[in-house]
Amino acid sequence: MKELIGVINLDDELDQLNELTYFRCGAAVPFAGRYRLIDFILSNMTNAGIVDIALFVRRKYRSLMDHLGEGKSWDLDRNHGGLFILPPDWNDPTDTSLGDLQHVHNNMDFFHRSSGSHMVHSGSRHISKVDLREVYKQHISSGNDVTLVYKKVEELRPEHEACLRIDVDEQGQVTDIHKELDHSNIYIEMFIIDKYKYLELVKDCIAHGKNQFFRDAIQENRDRLKIGAYAYDGYHAVINSVESYFANSMDLLNRENYTELFRDQPISTKIKYEVPTRYTENAEVKNSLVANGCTIAGQVENSILFRGVQIGKGARISNSILMQKCVIEDNAVIENVIMDKDVHLSRGVTLMGDTRKPFVIAKSSQI
Amino acid sequence: MKKEVVAMLLAGGQGKRLKGLTKSLAKPAVYFGGTYRIIDFPLSNCTHSGIDTVGVLTQYEPLVLHSYIGVGSDWDLDRRGGGVFVLPPHERENGSSWYQGTADAIYRNLNFIEQFNPEHVLVLSGDHIYKMDYNEMLRFHKEKDADCTISVIDVTVEEATRFGILNTNDDLSIYEFEEKPKQPKSTLASMGIYLFKWDVLRRHLIEDENKASSSFDFGKDIIPLMLENSMKLYAYPFKGYWKDVGTIQSLWEANMDLLCDEPKLKLNDPSWRIYTRSPNQPAEFIAPGAKLNNCMINEGCVVHGEVIHSILFYGVEVGEGSVIKDSIIHPKVKIGRNVRINKAIINENIVIEDGTVIGSDSGDEIVLVNSEEDYAARSGRGREVTNP
Numbered sequence: 066m067k068e069l070i071g072v073i074n075l076d077d078e079l080d081q082l083n084e085l086t087y088f089r090c091g092a093a094v095p096f097a098g099r100y101r102l103i104d105f106i107l108s109n110m111t112n113a114g115i116v117d118i119a120l121f122v123r124r125k126y127r128s129l130m131d132h133l134g135e136g137k138s139w140d141l142d143r144n145h146g147g148l149f150i151l152p153p154d155w156n157d158p159t160d161t162s163l164g165d166l167q168h169v170h171n172n173m174d175f176f177h178r179s180s181g182s183h184m185v186h187s188g189s190r191h192i193s194k195v196d197l198r199e200v201y202k203q204h205i206s207s208g209n210d211v212t213l214v215y216k217k218v219e220e221l222r223p224e225h226e227a228c229l230r231i232d233v234d235e236q237g238q239v240t241d242i243h244k245e246l247d248h249s250n251i252y253i254e255m256f257i258i259d260k261y262k263y264l265e266l267v268k269d270c271i272a273h274g275k276n277q278f279f280r281d282a283i284q285e286n287r288d289r290l291k292i293g294a295y296a297y298d299g300y301h302a303v304i305n306s307v308e309s310y311f312a313n314s315m316d317l318l319n320r321e322n323y324t325e326l327f328r329d330q331p332i333s334t335k336i337k338y339e340v341p342t343r344y345t346e347n348a349e350v351k352n353s354l355v356a357n358g359c360t361i362a363g364q365v366e367n368s369i370l371f372r373g374v375q376i377g378k379g380a381r382i383s384n385s386i387l388m389q390k391c392v393i394e395d396n397a398v399i400e401n402v403i404m405d406k407d408v409h410l411s412r413g414v415t416l417m418g419d420t421r422k423p424f425v426i427a428k429s430s431q432i
Numbered sequence: 433m434k435k436e437v438v439a440m441l442l443a444g445g446q447g448k449r450l451k452g453l454t455k456s457l458a459k460p461a462v463y464f465g466g467t468y469r470i471i472d473f474p475l476s477n478c479t480h481s482g483i484d485t486v487g488v489l490t491q492y493e494p495l496v497l498h499s500y501i502g503v504g505s506d507w508d509l510d511r512r513g514g515g516v517f518v519l520p521p522h523e524r525e526n527g528s529s530w531y532q533g534t535a536d537a538i539y540r541n542l543n544f545i546e547q548f549n550p551e552h553v554l555v556l557s558g559d560h561i562y563k564m565d566y567n568e569m570l571r572f573h574k575e576k577d578a579d580c581t582i583s584v585i586d587v588t589v590e591e592a593t594r595f596g597i598l599n600t601n602d603d604l605s606i607y608e609f610e611e612k613p614k615q616p617k618s619t620l621a622s623m624g625i626y627l628f629k630w631d632v633l634r635r636h637l638i639e640d641e642n643k644a645s646s647s648f649d650f651g652k653d654i655i656p657l658m659l660e661n662s663m664k665l666y667a668y669p670f671k672g673y674w675k676d677v678g679t680i681q682s683l684w685e686a687n688m689d690l691l692c693d694e695p696k697l698k699l700n701d702p703s704w705r706i707y708t709r710s711p712n713q714p715a716e717f718i719a720p721g722a723k724l725n726n727c728m729i730n731e732g733c734v735v736h737g738e739v740i741h742s743i744l745f746y747g748v749e750v751g752e753g754s755v756i757k758d759s760i761i762h763p764k765v766k767i768g769r770n771v772r773i774n775k776a777i778i779n780e781n782i783v784i785e786d787g788t789v790i791g792s793d794s795g796d797e798i799v800l801v802n803s804e805e806d807y808a809a810r811s812g813r814g815r816e817v818t819n820p
Contacts, residue, residue: 097714097715098714098715099714099715099731137505320717320719320734323714323717326714327714331712332714333712334712336506336710336712338506338705338706338707338708338710339700340465340466340467340699340700340706340728341465341466341467341728341729341730341731341743341744341745342716342728342729342730343700343727343728344724344725344726344727344728344729344739345726346725346726348724348725348726349723349724350718350722350724351718351719351720351721351722352718352719352720353717353718354714354715354716354717354718355715355716355718355729356715356716356731357467357730357731358700360700369715370715371715
């Protein structure tokens with residue numbers, strides 16, 4: 066879809082996942098056995114045929130750059146357009162822009178050179194499978210200035226507390242944007258807007274010393290803009306804390322959620338040439354998600370194993386998430402644990418967390 | 433641009449003995465090991481051996497193979513001044529014909545090889561499963577100052593009657609080549625891997641091409657001709673796993689070899705990864721009622737039933753109450769509930785209905801299910817047995 070360009074703005078995203086975001090930004094946090102959070106929004110964009118995508122990063126983006134490379138796995142290694150990772154490497158002495166507006170001000174070339182007339186603006190914390198072609202269609206036919214995407218959640222969970230809600234009238238127009246806790250229309254931090262309208266609003270914000278685009282140009286400007294709402298109904302998860310990361314990961318062990326997230330359009334991620342997972346004669350695996358390259362000789366239940374994990378004989382893993390290349394030696398026991406990459410757990414060690422408060426082990430720990 | 437070695441991979445064979453598996457694709461494109469195709473092995477070996485120029489000679493049903501290889505980026509063979517080249521037979525000024533034999537296929541691509549002006553040409557075949565550092569062979573070849581080096585593997589006397597056997601002197605120089613000898617004098621079997629000095633090979637290809645009686649085959653014609661012309665031929669002994677997967681039986685065995693306690697072919701080896709086209713599937717879902725025992729399962733599978741001593745390729749679904757034993761299930765096969773599959777190879781994309789029985793516990797024969805009709809014919813009897 067040549068009409069659309071994509072902006073993934075990670076500027077507002079705090080490093081909220083404790084040990085998991087000590088060395089990486091939230092967008093680079095591994096999820097669902099073989100992905101990183103960024104893969105979901107990136108795949109939504111490429112599945113909609115978007116080929117010009119800018120990624121605004123500010124902190125801890127080494128791991129993200131390593132993951133994305135030149136965008137080949139997402140089919141974004143293009144002669145014209147493709148993926149642009151835009152770190153804050155700018156030095157304009159006349160620049161008076163603040164906050165996330167700086168990214169736009171200092172990367173005007175991206176907006177001018179990209180061929181699309183409209184842009185999708187998104188973060189990476191909300192995992193969804195929004196069909197952006199449909200959002201765009203609605204945006205154009207409605208004649209609105211901007212279209213916000215929201216999900217009416219069935220059940221309000223703790224991670225929704227930090228989310229913005231939107232009130233929508235019968236015509237699908239947004240009447241209010243707020244944080245009232247009992248409202249269930251969760252704004253999934255995604256909007257479509259005319260590219261030039263966006264640039265105009267950015268310019269206006271900068272002129273008035275503003276520093277946060279969504280709040281200052283959309284939320285505060287409600288009366289002057291025609292703001293529409295697109296009701297998304299499909300898989301949705303917000304990852305903004307260790308608890309929400311754990312809960313939403315475990316929810317994927319529910320077959321319906323798994324199917325909803327992975328059916329139809331594929332989610333792309335960095336290709337690794339791992340062998341299929343080997344389950345030995347002693348393996349007992351139940352209700353788990355397992356990626357390739359693992360060798361499992363122990364018991365695994367209600368857990369998620371990323372690529373290349375090794376589980377020794379007699380080891381018991383339950384309600385846990387083990388990221389890439391963790392090694393669990395024989396007879397070790399873990400329950401309610403999130404293990405970051407490359408953790409090595411020695412023979413017979415026991416680690417326990419709580420279902421609501423998982424025990425998080427930092428990357429490359431030796432225990 | 434001068435290259436030390438150019439590899440020529442013979443991938444045009446039909447592989448008739450693989451029966452239905454090669455109905456619509458060439459043998460090198462046949463699946464192996466839960467995620468690979470046979471050709472991944474020689475291609476990955478080339479990359480890891482530092483050989484960046486590979487000509488792939490195709491002929492029989494090349495569509496799958498051509499689109500699979502693409503520009504070769506999965507094997508790191510999308511290179512400047514080299515890379516992977518697919519070389520099907522083509523029309524020429526003096527008429528057109530198919531490749532008449534392995535030697536003819538190389539002969540017809542002399543100009544392809546010449547543009548790289550190589551010192552040596554490595555001839556490989558696309559029907560073997562093995563990990564090999566061709567550099568070691570090249571070192572041996574240069575040490576011996578050989579005109580041709582043939583990689584050999586030690587087999588039993590019994591097996592020797594089924595292979596091309598090389599009879600050698602103590603210094604491993606070859607004095608005789610025997611195809612499937614009844615009374616083998618040696619147990620060194622040719623692995624179908626030849627390393628030639630390019631100028632010597634070129635000369636012999638031209639000489640052979642002009643012989644009316646030739647069958648244009650490396651084993652039958654070129655090697656005997658070189659021996660006749662007193663060229664220096666050496667046998668390079670390879671130690672490691674090597675398996676010809678030319679029959680349903682041997683293909684099944686090679687797959688099952690991966691399920692040994694200590695497989696001789698170590699696939700999970702970060703220093704020698706076998707590259708393949710990634711199907712990009714989500715992590716496999718192992719349901720609460722699943723039972724897994726000594727098996728390999730690829731991403732994208734959803735397993736509710738029992739999988740024993742079997743290999744599942746990507747995207748396979750196994751329904752509740754189903755038991756898969758001693759079998760190989762190719763990509764995207766959907767297996768319903770209460771299905772029994774014993775010692776079978778199920779080809780890709782097939783849907784197996786609830787209650788079907790394929791193969792039997794006692795059967796020695798490997799059942800190949802290659803199409804829906806194939807399985808419908810076999811399943812009638814089974815349904816009666818399993819349905820309550």
